[in-house]
Amino acid sequence: MKKRIGVLTGGGDVPGLNPAMKAVVLNALDEGYEVFGIRRGWGGLLWYNLDEPATHDYYIRNLERNDVRRIDRYGGTILHTSRTNPQKVKKSDVPDFLRNSDLGKEIDDVGTMDFTDHVLKVLDHLGIDILIPIGGDDTLSYGVRLSREGFPVVAIPKTMDNDVFGTDYCVGFSTAVTRSVDLITQLRTSVGSHERIGVFELFGRNSGETSLISAYLSYVDRAIITEVPFNMEKLSNFLLEDKRNNPSNYAIVTISEGAIIEGGEIIESGPADAFGHRKLGGIGEITANEIKKLTKQHILYQKFAYVMRSGAPDSLDRMVAMSYGNLAMQLVHREEYGKLVALQGGKYTTVPVDIVLTGKKQVDIEAYYDKENYKPKVKDFLGVPMFLT
Numbered sequence: 001m002k003k004r005i006g007v008l009t010g011g012g013d014v015p016g017l018n019p020a021m022k023a024v025v026l027n028a029l030d031e032g033y034e035v036f037g038i039r040r041g042w043g044g045l046l047w048y049n050l051d052e053p054a055t056h057d058y059y060i061r062n063l064e065r066n067d068v069r070r071i072d073r074y075g076g077t078i079l080h081t082s083r084t085n086p087q088k089v090k091k092s093d094v095p096d097f098l099r100n101s102d103l104g105k106e107i108d109d110v111g112t113m114d115f116t117d118h119v120l121k122v123l124d125h126l127g128i129d130i131l132i133p134i135g136g137d138d139t140l141s142y143g144v145r146l147s148r149e150g151f152p153v154v155a156i157p158k159t160m161d162n163d164v165f166g167t168d169y170c171v172g173f174s175t176a177v178t179r180s181v182d183l184i185t186q187l188r189t190s191v192g193s194h195e196r197i198g199v200f201e202l203f204g205r206n207s208g209e210t211s212l213i214s215a216y217l218s219y220v221d222r223a224i225i226t227e228v229p230f231n232m233e234k235l236s237n238f239l240l241e242d243k244r245n246n247p248s249n250y251a252i253v254t255i256s257e258g259a260i261i262e263g264g265e266i267i268e269s270g271p272a273d274a275f276g277h278r279k280l281g282g283i284g285e286i287t288a289n290e291i292k293k294l295t296k297q298h299i300l301y302q303k304f305a306y307v308m309r310s311g312a313p314d315s316l317d318r319m320v321a322m323s324y325g326n327l328a329m330q331l332v333h334r335e336e337y338g339k340l341v342a343l344q345g346g347k348y349t350t351v352p353v354d355i356v357l358t359g360k361k362q363v364d365i366e367a368y369y370d371k372e373n374y375k376p377k378v379k380d381f382l383g384v385p386m387f388l389t
Helices: 016-031 054-061 116-126 135-146 173-193 208-216 232-245 284-294 305-309 315-333 354-358
Strands: 004-009 034-038 058-062 130-137 152-158 195-202 222-223 250-256 299-303 339-344 345-351
Touching: 004 016, 004 116, 016 130, 016 315, 034 195, 054 058, 058 345, 116 135, 130 315, 135 152, 135 315, 135 354, 152 315, 152 354, 173 195, 173 250, 173 299, 173 305, 173 315, 195 208, 195 284, 208 222, 208 250, 222 232, 232 250, 232 284, 250 284, 250 345, 315 339, 315 345, 339 354, 345 354
Parallel strands: 004 034, 004 130, 130 152, 152 339, 195 250, 195 299, 222 250
Antiparallel strands: 034 058, 339 345
16 A cells, blocks of 8 residues: 655745645655645644545645646645644634544643644544645644654745754745845835835844845845844934935835844734744834934835745745755655754755754854844854855
């Protein structure tokens, strides 16, 4: 009997997910495996009702060559995605068919449930032998859980923040930076024409790499990153000086959505998701308004948000995604499970998947950032990784 591989994508979408899946599927079919695509990330396994056939075809699809023939040309994920965490389901989010089920365990006094037993039962019902989750540290944290339960897992890291611990590079990062540099370059025409200060907010919860690298590549005047709390008055004075020194009389600062004003807190809104994260965003607008008050200058504020990670992947993300997919299948073929495919020192490698739980990958401040002047600054290029990560 052919072994069955399940593949899913979780968390935020990034360019490169489809090429990674295509590499997995084609390699798997060549080696004689069957491949099942699981829709909506871990949500597809949580909401799969063993007693309701309508959920079977909705959440699970067999993937053949023609199903993936053209998907690498597009961004996003054909399997869709969610931020579902089956080991931490809020009482209000429990599927009706699982309420009062003995396949769930209550884990706190507010009714939060762990449905890992249900997930394992679904995987057994589907005959899936190996799982290949593609995601960030949140999505992969549940892959770690299943691995510790004894289920074979090989994981692929993706996130445009590039912050999965254990790898130098995550699928989606290059395209997010490319999009950001393009946007900054285009917006210079408006900022310069109106002689304003541009404040551009970029994604980045735990890591300021997208702000740092985008600012570095586009020669932005100042860059505020997640890792270094900043002084508003100091930043405003820098930007006034930058504006005066520019023959076109404008200045630009990039800022990570996770940035913090000195003495303040991270700006969040809304309820926490299944992984304990509230929605980030707003620090850019707050900063723009404060700079306007302090400098008496006109401000052009722009939140890049989802446009950073929309559209088809660039060549580097295609290369890494395809290589990660092929490497994942090589591990499957060798029955080397419980692994995360990775890049370290510019070379493809593997690490234990549970490494994603051991830390948060962040900017090396001493090596790549001038925290006194809020600028990218590479102290020494010898031996530095290509993407300064």
